[in-house]
Amino acid sequence: DSRVFSQRYFEFLDYFQPQQGPIFLALCGESTCRGGYQRTAQALAKSLGAAVVTIEHRYYGQSYPFQNFSYKNLKYLTTQQALYDYALFIEYYQNLINLRYNKQGKNPWIVVGGSYAGALSAWFRLKFPHLVVASWASSGVVEAVLEYSAYDEQIGISVGPECKKALQEITKLAEEGLVTNATAVKSVFFAQKLRDDDFLSLVADIAAGFVQYGAIDMLCPPLLEAIQNKTDLLMAYARIGGVDSSSSDFYDAYKLRRQAEANDISAKDTMSWNYQICTELAYFQVAPTNDSIRSSRINLHVTSCCYVLDYIDICAVLFGPNTFPDVSAANWNYGGRDIASSRIIFLNGSQDPWQHASKTTFSPGEPSFVLTCESCAHCEDLSMDCSSDIGNALIHDHPCV
Numbered sequence: 001d002s003r004v005f006s007q008r009y010f011e012f013l014d015y016f017q018p019q020q021g022p023i024f025l026a027l028c029g030e031s032t033c034r035g036g037y038q039r040t041a042q043a044l045a046k047s048l049g050a051a052v053v054t055i056e057h058r059y060y061g062q063s064y065p066f067q068n069f070s071y072k073n074l075k076y077l078t079t080q081q082a083l084y085d086y087a088l089f090i091e092y093y094q095n096l097i098n099l100r101y102n103k104q105g106k107n108p109w110i111v112v113g114g115s116y117a118g119a120l121s122a123w124f125r126l127k128f129p130h131l132v133v134a135s136w137a138s139s140g141v142v143e144a145v146l147e148y149s150a151y152d153e154q155i156g157i158s159v160g161p162e163c164k165k166a167l168q169e170i171t172k173l174a175e176e177g178l179v180t181n182a183t184a185v186k187s188v189f190f191a192q193k194l195r196d197d198d199f200l201s202l203v204a205d206i207a208a209g210f211v212q213y214g215a216i217d218m219l220c221p222p223l224l225e226a227i228q229n230k231t232d233l234l235m236a237y238a239r240i241g242g243v244d245s246s247s248s249d250f251y252d253a254y255k256l257r258r259q260a261e262a263n264d265i266s267a268k269d270t271m272s273w274n275y276q277i278c279t280e281l282a283y284f285q286v287a288p289t290n291d292s293i294r295s296s297r298i299n300l301h302v303t304s305c306c307y308v309l310d311y312i313d314i315c316a317v318l319f320g321p322n323t324f325p326d327v328s329a330a331n332w333n334y335g336g337r338d339i340a341s342s343r344i345i346f347l348n349g350s351q352d353p354w355q356h357a358s359k360t361t362f363s364p365g366e367p368s369f370v371l372t373c374e375s376c377a378h379c380e381d382l383s384m385d386c387s388s389d390i391g392n393a394l395i396h397d398h399p400c401v
Contacts, residue, residue, distance in 0.1 A: 006063065008061060018097060083120065113137065138347050260318075277321050
């Protein structure tokens with residue numbers, strides 16, 4: 001296919017030393033790219049004389065290949081296509097830099113990303129080691145997982161036993177409310193239009209967001225205080241979560257499909273990410289078999305009572321019947337948690353629910369680095385101030401401490 005599309009990128013050149021300075025290629029992931037989230041990379045740019053170039057992922061933001069946002073145009077949205085985009089961009093931008101600064105040769109390139117983009121960063125180093133000297137994969141979810149129950153389990157570990165018990169009580173109250181007065185309990189969360197199981201997913205994700213992004217102290221103390229004062233726990237939870245009438249839109253698959261068919265630009269990014277998880281990556285955050293926080297009704301398959309949230313059914317609603325994520329192909333292609341490549345830094349937060357889809361153990365014979373940031377959340381290292389020592393570790397392949 002010889003058709004082309006425009007892909008947006010941002011450049012930060014304040015400290016760039018063009019003759020020998022490195023270039024950080026910062027990857028944006030599954031959303032519109034704002035071009036400046038990588039605070040740490042910019043700190044390293046100052047210490048290393050580096051450029052930071054941030055590129056938007058295909059099918060997100062302004063980098064959409066088609067005028068029509070329909071799901072029928074999503075077939076070119078794959079991780080492999082994204083990696084080829086980055087390879088072509090490096091060639092394009094290196095030539096641009098050489099012309100701009102009247103120079104020859106190639107600068108050392110370092111690819112950086114967090115979460116899904118962190119996985120892309122590691123995969124790019126794996127597939128294109130001749131184009132980049134190193135990869136920084138912050139919370140990089142390199143293992144495609146069909147039923148990711150470890151997410152819920154880690155939330156319980158991160159919040160501690162008291163708060164976990166409070167969150168389990170919230171789930172119980174929500175489930176009971178659906179039986180006694182579904183409209184009333186949903187109205188607490190401005191979610192009257194949601195199906196029951198979609199509503200339970202919304203309830204689960206409120207706590208998940210606090211834990212994932214390092215705000216446990218904003219979640220647990222108010223909940224425990226509500227229990228101690230014997231105030232309405234569900235009301236307290238909804239208030240803490242800051243839910244409003246727009247909070248439920250993400251969980252309504254039928255509404256999302258209608259928006260896509262109507263070419264509604266507001267649905268574009270969400271539709272693109274749903275396509276990626278429904279066809280390739282999954283990461284479906286299902287309830288563990290025992291002692292779960294989220295409702296046991298949040299699962300992969302429909303049960304005989306038809307009360308279980310069926311992720312596969314949601315994929316069928318959005319993209320047609322028989323839509324199923326081929327996680328085995330993704331893991332075969334990239335290696336999953338056994339990814340075998342050199343000069344990759346895998347850095348995970350000890351409180352991050354996504355760490356179990358990342359590489360967390362060292363592989364002998366592969367000179368990459370597996371590091372843990374204690375008491376840190378998802379991608380927290382990308383927003384930290386950083387010393388030049390870490391920059392040297394990225395370039396010279398020394399351990400990061």
